[in-house]
Amino acid sequence: MIKRFFLLTILCMSIAIAKGQDFSIMSAGQGHNGEYQITIVVSTKRNPTKDAENLTKEYAVRGVMFRGVAPHKGHPGQKPLISDPTIEHVKDMELQAFWREKLYLNYATLEPMSLSVIKNKQTKMYETSARLTIDKESLIKWLENKGIIQGFSNLW
Numbered sequence: 001m002i003k004r005f006f007l008l009t010i011l012c013m014s015i016a017i018a019k020g021q022d023f024s025i026m027s028a029g030q031g032h033n034g035e036y037q038i039t040i041v042v043s044t045k046r047n048p049t050k051d052a053e054n055l056t057k058e059y060a061v062r063g064v065m066f067r068g069v070a071p072h073k074g075h076p077g078q079k080p081l082i083s084d085p086t087i088e089h090v091k092d093m094e095l096q097a098f099w100r101e102k103l104y105l106n107y108a109t110l111e112p113m114s115l116s117v118i119k120n121k122q123t124k125m126y127e128t129s130a131r132l133t134i135d136k137e138s139l140i141k142w143l144e145n146k147g148i149i150q151g152f153s154n155l156w
Helices: 002-019 049-067 092-100 103-107 136-145
Strands: 022-030 036-044 108-110 116-120 125-134
Touching: 022 049, 036 049, 049 103, 049 108, 049 125, 049 136, 092 103, 103 108, 103 136
Parallel strands: none
Antiparallel strands: 022 036, 036 125, 108 125, 116 125
């Protein structure tokens, strides 16, 4: 079991490195109805100006689902919605369609005028940052409907 987890972790890290993208996601407060307000920074090798908004939304939803949200400037962090690191491979069909069909766009709203793309001269990477609101409750409902996570209704 430990061997399998270790190999899966290395595989995931390799995929992220191969894509040339890394991201950080930090709390920027609580929204209404349990929404997450977050700040995200995505680093890429290529300039993403044409697709910067979709890029930040994708990684914001990915972060909320698999990484959680780091605490920042007095705002509390949040645990990931999916606690099982192997679920991405177990529920491959549903999650592949989620990313391919860009369903994540339904759960992330970009705050106006918050999107920026700058080139870091030290790392030579483009850093795309934005402030977004993630509709956590709707995302949880979608994950429950697809059987990716179990809701409280399944416990009774």
